[in-house]
Amino acid sequence: MIAVAMILGLLATPAPGAAPAKNGGKGDSTLNRSADQVGAEVDRSLEWLQRRRTFTMNGVPYGLTGLPILFYTPSSGLRYGAWVQITDYRMRPYLYRVKVQWLLTTNGKRNHYVSVDLLPVPTEVRFITQDLDDIDAHFFGIGNNTKVNKDSVAAEPDYYRYVLEQQKTAFDLEQSLAGPLAAFVGVRFARTKPSRVNPTKDTYFVFRQPDLPGVTTGWTNTVALGIILDTRDDRDVPTRGALSDFSVRKAFRWLGSNNQELRLTLIHTRYIPLRRRYTIVARAIIESMTGNTPFYEMSEIGGSLRTFDVMGAANLRGYVSRRFAAQDKLLLTAEVRRSFAVRRWHRQYIMPQAIAFADLGRFASSFAQMGIDQIHSSAGLGLRFTWNEQLSLRSDIAVSPEGHRFLFRVGSQF
Numbered sequence: 001m002i003a004v005a006m007i008l009g010l011l012a013t014p015a016p017g018a019a020p021a022k023n024g025g026k027g028d029s030t031l032n033r034s035a036d037q038v039g040a041e042v043d044r045s046l047e048w049l050q051r052r053r054t055f056t057m058n059g060v061p062y063g064l065t066g067l068p069i070l071f072y073t074p075s076s077g078l079r080y081g082a083w084v085q086i087t088d089y090r091m092r093p094y095l096y097r098v099k100v101q102w103l104l105t106t107n108g109k110r111n112h113y114v115s116v117d118l119l120p121v122p123t124e125v126r127f128i129t130q131d132l133d134d135i136d137a138h139f140f141g142i143g144n145n146t147k148v149n150k151d152s153v154a155a156e157p158d159y160y161r162y163v164l165e166q167q168k169t170a171f172d173l174e175q176s177l178a179g180p181l182a183a184f185v186g187v188r189f190a191r192t193k194p195s196r197v198n199p200t201k202d203t204y205f206v207f208r209q210p211d212l213p214g215v216t217t218g219w220t221n222t223v224a225l226g227i228i229l230d231t232r233d234d235r236d237v238p239t240r241g242a243l244s245d246f247s248v249r250k251a252f253r254w255l256g257s258n259n260q261e262l263r264l265t266l267i268h269t270r271y272i273p274l275r276r277r278y279t280i281v282a283r284a285i286i287e288s289m290t291g292n293t294p295f296y297e298m299s300e301i302g303g304s305l306r307t308f309d310v311m312g313a314a315n316l317r318g319y320v321s322r323r324f325a326a327q328d329k330l331l332l333t334a335e336v337r338r339s340f341a342v343r344r345w346h347r348q349y350i351m352p353q354a355i356a357f358a359d360l361g362r363f364a365s366s367f368a369q370m371g372i373d374q375i376h377s378s379a380g381l382g383l384r385f386t387w388n389e390q391l392s393l394r395s396d397i398a399v400s401p402e403g404h405r406f407l408f409r410v411g412s413q414f
Contacts, residue, residue, distance in 0.1 A: 066085065085391060124173070130167070158197045172224070240273050245266070245304050248262070267285050318359070336357075337355050
């Protein structure tokens with residue numbers, strides 16, 4: 001095994017500055033300290049692998065996690081499907097990882113995706129494809145001060161809702177530059193079709209605005225460039241360090257894009273250990289968009305594939321999905337995570353966490369209009385269970401001035 005070879009190499013190499021042993025003198029002491037350090041590192045590596053490995057085949061340790069999905073939400077009905085992840089741990093953090101989700105609901109929503117992450121040093125390959133049919137998307141207008149007209153909602157409960165059907169594919173190559181610094185280049189293809197919840201009705205807010213970009217089926221195909229600085233102590237369960245992601249995405253007609261937009265995104269996440277078992281997580285997102293941006297793109301966040309998601313899942317969680325849409329965004333999130341002792345159950349490792357969080361957000365058509373007034377906020381509590389330090393199940397209850405939401409998610413928020 002690679003780990004055994006590395007350990008033998010360390011044991012065979014004299015510690016820097018160690019003097020030759022003479023009659024049990026100073027050299028012995030230095031070698032003993034070096035051996036103790038190597039032994040401690042071996043123990044940490046074995047524990048790290050033990051908590052992730054599910055089985056070994058042909059001498060290669062694999063981590064396999066998966067579970068059926070079956071739960072009910074008022075907006076989507078009964079959700080059912082499955083989630084599976086397999087990881088090759090012949091190197092650290094892994095050689096490759098594959099995630100597959102198949103999800104349907106009785107109300108017609110679907111969210112299927114396949115994600116592949118390959119780490120042949122020094123170039124990382126990332127790929128994801130997603131088929132989404134969101135029957136509970138929302139649009140309230142563009143800007144920071146959009147309101148909810150309760151009279152319109154009373155007359156038509158689906159007044160602000162629409163169906164968002166998307167097929168997305170993205171491919172990245174990430175090249176290590178120096179230490180934790182890396183650069184990436186990639187392409188994104190997205191076909192989007194917004195439609196009415198009920199095709200026989202025309203009383204929907206978004207379709208009453210014929211000049212709104214993106215109300216018909218269209219493609220947004222972009223080239224992405226960016227840099228990543230990753231100093232986290234662990235990819236799956238970080239407790240210290242930071243992850244910074246700056247990206248530029250530009251749509252081009254020669255890629256078949258109907259929309260000509262430019263998106264600049266900066267995402268910085270910091271993990272700060274605070275006492276034993278406590279971690280503070282702080283994240284800031286700054287984004288600016290120009291061009292004929294479709295309205296649904298204004299309620300999403302860009303970045304590398306590590307943040308391939310819509311804003312409603314992890315930002316301003318006390319509001320309905322896609323509550324705010326704007327070309328420029330400032331989003332701040334803080335969490336306090338309290339980890340409990342890892343439990344071993346049927347040779348599986350389960351780590352529970354209790355979480356308190358707060359979200360802030362401000363939106364504008366340009367940063368010149370981005371003030372500190374009328375900042376939107378939400379807060380809440382959550383529970384997360386991490387299985388074999390790979391698969392996370394998280395549930396949150398979030399409140400805001402517009403109500404409360406219960407969220408359930410497979411996979412880490414950030």
